[in-house]
Amino acid sequence: AQSVTQPDIHITVSEGASLELRCNYSYGATPYLFWYVQSPGQGLQLLLKYFSGDTLVQGIKGFEAEFKRSQSSFNLRKPSVHWSDAAEYFCAVGPGAGSYQLTFGKGTKLSVIP
Amino acid sequence: GAGVSQSPRYKVAKRGQDVALRCDPISGHVSLFWYQQALGQGPEFLTYFQNEAQLDKSGLPSDRFFAERPEGSVSTLKIQRTQQEDSAVYLCASSPREGGNEQFFGPGTRLTVL
16 A cells, blocks of 8 residues: 655754755555645645656745655655745645545645744 | 635634635646645645546545536635534645645634634
8 A cells, every 4th residue: 555654743943044855655656646735724726746657846936856666765845945834734645546636744844934 | 926825814613613725726726635734743744636627636635625626727626514623724825736746835724613
């Protein structure tokens, strides 16, 4: 069964600092990988996705993520965080063979210090 | 264009009441998904529709949960005899493709069962 681990429940960074959110996945084949962001009271917004090809993917709002098959990781990065980036971030994998669902991690809450 | 919309945005129910949650997907989207997001957790898959056919309902937690999409557009998630553990945010997502490897989420309905 597919699964996603986000080891950091809560991260606090200063505005302007760099950011890396960790994501590890378990999947039986080449995964489809996603990062979503959720602001309070809002739905999930897709930041970026990896299906195949270049392992460094660019997303919206200046975010990027790198797929590393050897480490089963898909970490999200941003070189300079803005106060408006404070939100909850979810990594997801899927859908897979015989399954239509996305499997999400438990999320990492990002706080930004002005 | 219009995104996925859900109604109501907030619902308070007394234990034992029946509730119905509505999802309007993006026009023309073939795939529709329901997820349940408990407080502090990532979304968890409930069920999947391809047009009007419910192809996967493996995530529905009990037979009190029922979903339908009779005309392949609007979907309703019904919960009978609500219990406190049903309190969560219910998210709907739609996708233009079969299988839904890119899902667009609505804002969710927050259900509180007293």
